[in-house]
Amino acid sequence: MMNRLACVLMIIASVGACTGPPEAAPATEGQAAAVTSDQMMVGARKLVSVSTDVQPGENVLIIADGPMQSVAEVLAAAVLERGAEPVIAVIRQRGVDATEPLPAVAAAMKDALAAGARAIVLTAFTEEMMVSGGIEADFVRIREDTKVVGERLSGAKVAHITSAAGTDLTFSVHMRRVNVMPGIVGPGELSPLPNAEVNVSPVEGTANGTLVVDASIPYLGIGLLEQPIRFTVRDGMITDIEGGDPEQVEKLRSAWLEQADPNVYNIAEMGIGMNPMCRFKGLMLEDEGVLGSIHIGTGTNITLGGVVKARSHYDLIMSAPTLTLDGEVLIQDGQIMM
Secondary structure (H helix, E strand, C coil), rough: CCCCCCCCCEEEEECCCCHHHCCCCHHHHHHHHHCCCHHHHHHHHHHHHHCCCCCCCEEEEEEEEEHHHHHHHHHHHHHHHCCEEEEEEEEEECCCCCCCCHHHHHHHHHHHHHHCCEEEEEEECHHHCCCCCHHHHHHHHHHHHHHHHHHHHHHCCEEEEEEECCCCCCCCCCCCEEECCEEECCCCEECCCCCCCCHHHHHCCCCCEEEECCCCCCCCCCCCCCEEEEEEECCEEEEEEEEEEEHHHHHHHHHHHCCCCCCHHEEEEEECCCCCCCCCCCCCCHCCCCCCCCCEEEECCCCCCCCCCCCCCCEEEECCCEEEECCCCEEEEEECCC
């Protein structure tokens, strides 16, 4: 493990130009300006010690776009404290989630993973998220809980989601890979932070029913929802959108239309939030981690175990859902039945 290229890989990406910060961002940015490097070091040390277990002599590749350089620098300082060697690669801010990085950066990432890198992803991160919220969680305990939920999901064939808000959505997960992302990674593993989740990609074409999203769409400047949005789903695709705040709905409609790709409407993912310290803030990696929440991903699913490549991947997040797997309740009104 000594001196191997990028034994630990950390990817830091802020929101791109077309996936701009949520409407609540001005307050968040104001708070972030008051966050000091010393305060951020508490979270940074947790990421390099608990989440990735950086060892002396390892080389650590930190990839950041421009707005995330302050976070990258604090992570690098925490890596140095561990006796490891950090390298920061700064890339241009991307316009849409799932856009590929520069070929040289992609090659470095592939080399690192092939060498057994432990990878964490801090998407749309803020300085304040390094200090409080999901980052404060006990990720060792979460790792055990995500294993239990992952095992329950792995043996399932049919998932059925309902909610008091009106969701009634059914799809097949039979023989699909289940991804357990607890916020702690071993060799060759990847996990986002500070959220923790268990996710699966529904079998293409099997999702049918109604999806009512009442918590957040943390992309495109949407963030926390003013009103619930109702999506009609037929044969694995979103076919209609109703209700919701007109301005927020228009942002989503326009983005999908501009991408001119029918696959953006694909039901790509069901993710279960597993971090008890996360709260709905309009920020992706806080909102998706809220314990007992469910997010339905749309668009690309090839990284999750599916076969669809789309021009985007956006998550639609529900609070307090009920999830049954082959008729057995796993989540009841947002409470995970462990």
